[in-house]
Amino acid sequence: MRKKMRIVVEIATAMAMNASPASAAEPQIFTPTSGWAIDYAAKSCVLARTFSRGTEIIGFRFEVVSPDTLGTLTLIGNPFGSISYGSNFQFRVGSDQPSPAQSGWLLIHVPSGGGKAIPGVLIRYAKLGDQDRLSNGASTQTSTLVTFQWDQQTLEAEVGRMDTVLEALTKCTDDLVRKWGYDPAVQHALSQKPRINGNPRDWIRYPETARNVSNQTKLKVRVDIDEAGEPIKCEPLDADEVPDLATSTCTQLLKNAHFHPALDKDGNPVRSYFVVSSVLPWPSH
Structure with a gap:
């Protein structure tokens, strides 16, 4: 297993022991079970967090390779098992307009320590917030919902204050830029x-x-x-x-x-x- 999938596999292992069916008749609202984990990888920056609804757990893993590119968002958890390639899968952050994933997503299955494969979705091009806006002094003080919709289902995750998350992400990507031999202030x-x-x-x-x-x-x-x-x-x-x-x-x-x-x-x-x-x-x- 490659290092960059370590956080996903650790989350999947925890979820395998807490699997339970979720109701499709109402929005599924998930709240955090942990803070954001930050992985300063050699060539990327990774944010990871788990959320729960009763005994059901889902995991987020967001990876970026530079300050000005979209990231890869990996979602794992049993609720995502009902998504098919025929689904009209879309997501939005906060009050943003929904973003159709179209061909920019893949169905995945992540092995867990319990021997089970946990379903998930990999969104190739995703954005959790506006780092440039934060760099210019703006701040998102209120709690933010990330909403995923497909077929007749809606899943909402309360990700909390995005300014704190984006500050950590910006610090990490600025460090990457320095490693490449550039001044982050000049590039911004x-x-x-x-x-x-x-x-x-x-x-x-x-x-x-x-x-x-x-x-x-x-x-x-x-x-x-x-x-x-x-x-x-x-x-x-x-x-x-x-x-x-x-x-x-x-x-x-x-x-x-x-x-x-x-x-x-x-x-x-x-x-x-x-x-x-x-x-x-x-x-x-």
Whole structure:
């Protein structure tokens, strides 16, 4: 079991001993059973928490690889076992409008210590709050609900004050940026982030091994970009299942990719980074 799934497996083990059927006739409201656990992983930041409703327990795991990319939200618990790929699954944070997950989610089963597999959902592109808004001095003082809806069911989790959570997440992602050799304050203040110059479909031809694996395989790499908009370094952040996928992608990005450079608060070109995020199946060439 890979390290990055450790928190999910620990939650699943606890839930296997507290499984009970939930009623579909009314909203299922879950309250926290723990504070947010923060994992400063080598290449990502992870927030995890468990919630309960009676004897039923669900777990959240939210992972981000940079300050300005959407995260991956993993939900595990028996209530999610009624979701199918035909379900109109959507979610919202607080008073935000519901966000249809569409093709951005997968059904998963996480093994537990009790020998049972706990059902769950992996949302590939998720956001728990606005880190930029928090950085500008705004604060979310009230308790926030995260709501999930599918078919005739509604599940609500009382996640609490999001300002505290986002402060911890921002601190962690800022530390990642420092490890990459950048000043987080400069990157937060950019008047323009790096932008793609050209057609990225012309940049990469994926290896045959990538075309033959399941659509659960995902890839994230960070490209460092100089003041002229040219890539100068590429580092894998998350590449599952296919060992040569990230290496091949980085090699081709360094050779073929072009960007409009980032601009600082005064409009001057500065070094920055761009995160490439993809999920199989890949386009064929």
